[in-house]
Amino acid sequence: MRHAFMTATSIVLVASVTPAFAATLPWESLRQGDSGRDVFTLQYLLREAGQTLSIDGSFGPGTDTATRNFQAARGLTVDGIVGGNTWEALIKTVRQGDNNNAVRALQDQLRNGYGYGSVAVDGAFGPSTDSAVRDFQSKRGLTVDGIVGLNTWHELLTGSSTGGTSTTASLASQILNTSRITLGTSSSTTNGNPRQNMTDTAAGRLATRGCAINANCGLTVALKRSMLEGMLKIANAGNSFYVTSIAGGVHSTNSDHYAGLAFDIGTWNGVSLGSPNSSHTAARNACIAAGSDPSQTFDAYHDPTGGHKNHVHCAWN
Numbered sequence: 001m002r003h004a005f006m007t008a009t010s011i012v013l014v015a016s017v018t019p020a021f022a023a024t025l026p027w028e029s030l031r032q033g034d035s036g037r038d039v040f041t042l043q044y045l046l047r048e049a050g051q052t053l054s055i056d057g058s059f060g061p062g063t064d065t066a067t068r069n070f071q072a073a074r075g076l077t078v079d080g081i082v083g084g085n086t087w088e089a090l091i092k093t094v095r096q097g098d099n100n101n102a103v104r105a106l107q108d109q110l111r112n113g114y115g116y117g118s119v120a121v122d123g124a125f126g127p128s129t130d131s132a133v134r135d136f137q138s139k140r141g142l143t144v145d146g147i148v149g150l151n152t153w154h155e156l157l158t159g160s161s162t163g164g165t166s167t168t169a170s171l172a173s174q175i176l177n178t179s180r181i182t183l184g185t186s187s188s189t190t191n192g193n194p195r196q197n198m199t200d201t202a203a204g205r206l207a208t209r210g211c212a213i214n215a216n217c218g219l220t221v222a223l224k225r226s227m228l229e230g231m232l233k234i235a236n237a238g239n240s241f242y243v244t245s246i247a248g249g250v251h252s253t254n255s256d257h258y259a260g261l262a263f264d265i266g267t268w269n270g271v272s273l274g275s276p277n278s279s280h281t282a283a284r285n286a287c288i289a290a291g292s293d294p295s296q297t298f299d300a301y302h303d304p305t306g307g308h309k310n311h312v313h314c315a316w317n
Contacts, residue, residue: 025154026206028168029222029260030082033317034059037113038157042082044105045090046070081259083222084206087157093149098125106148109156110136171228172201180235182242184266192248194263197223209258210248221247221260227316230290231263239286242267244311256296262315274310276300287314 030042040057043066047053051066064080071078074089082090092102104123110116116132130146137144140155148156158168175181176198183195192208200207206220223246234241244266247257256262266273268283280299288294296315298308 024088025084025150026158026204026222027084027087027154028158028225030059031317032059032061032064032080037109039063040108040112041105041157042067042090044101044108045092048092048101048105049090088150091150091153093147094125095147096125096127096130099123103129106133106153106156113156168223168225168228169202169204171225171232172198172223175228175231175235176202178232178235180238180240181231182240182267184242184244187245187248192246194243194246194248197246197248201228207247207260210245210250212251212253212255212258219258221258223247223260224316226291227261227263227314230287230292230314230316233290234286237286237289239283240269241265241283256313256315261317262296262313265312265314266310268312273299273312276309280312283312284314287312291316293317 028038030038035058037057039059040055042059043053043055043057043063046063046066047055049070051070053062053066067082067086068078068080070076070090071080071086076085076089092100094100094102094106100123103125104121106125107119107121107123107129110129110132111119111121114136116136118128119132120128133148133152134144134146136142136156137146137152142152142155176183176195183193183198185193185195187193187210192210197207201223207223209217209219209221211217231243242265243263245251245257245264246262247260249257251257257264265283265287268279271277271279273280273283277300280301284297284299284302287297292314293316296313298305298313300309303309
């Protein structure tokens with residue numbers, strides 16, 4: 001189980017560790033179970049870094065193993081989660097004349113993610129790829145030089161595609177402007193109340209995590225895009241709810257909240273969840289219908305820890 005409340009017998013002090021590599025930009029996180037265009041990019045970049053794996057757009061066990069091997073080789077936290085540190089260690093600057101798997105990753109994004117049909121996914125950075133890159137950079141307000149460095153990669157991986165995919169920032173903005181979703185402004189720690197988490201995400205910043213004793217304090221995390229999509233699905237289905245926690249508050253050190261995967265509901269359609277009632281079940285079912293993981297979505301009646309009697313915990317993979 002990934003989520004648990006702290007008890008007097010389960011407190012573990014974790015020493016502060018300075019990561020070997022610190023990301024400079026906010027990135028979407030990927031992990032086992034994810035799929036889509038960005039997973040293709042990850043797989044091509046892992047191949048370019050010397051890992052052996054299939055290119056299929058599905059983050060399965062093979063991609064998880066390759067990710068962990070790469071993280072270990074680069075002195076990163078070995079957790080299989082592709083967050084900012086791992087992305088920025090994987091990113092390789094490419095330009096006209098290059099021929100490698102990083103170019104294939106670029107070409108796949110341009111062709112299949114952004115509609116540049118003249119670009120072939122062949123690994124050769126020729127005139128067609130250069131022209132598409134410069135057009136993309138111009139439209140995104142980037143330096144137009146045909147060189148695909150950190151900023152261009154970041155825009156490719158986090159920007160809206162021609163297919164209409166919403167960015168995490170735009171989803172957060174929608175949530176902030178949705179009257180059916182009320183985001184709490186208080187927290188059991190000084191860090192990361194729900195409204196601040198969402199405000200930071202809407203501005204393209206990472207969300208500030210809360211604290212488990214001295215662990216996690218001051219650290220940040222990217223909120224999961226599918227979780228934000230789920231919040232909007234729940235609201236668009238006609239439900240109103242009050243969010244008491246996202247990435248902030250005090251939870252166990254390995255909580256889904258601190259991974260940017262979960263939010264807690266304290267009030268459902270005007271009914272307080274402060275004690276077990278039928279609204280617990282209704283809120284839980286709505287989260288599951290919106291894509292949350294049933295095995296990690298807890299209420300007063302589906303709770304192996306006994307820690308969710310006054311709220312519903314909805315978590316995404």
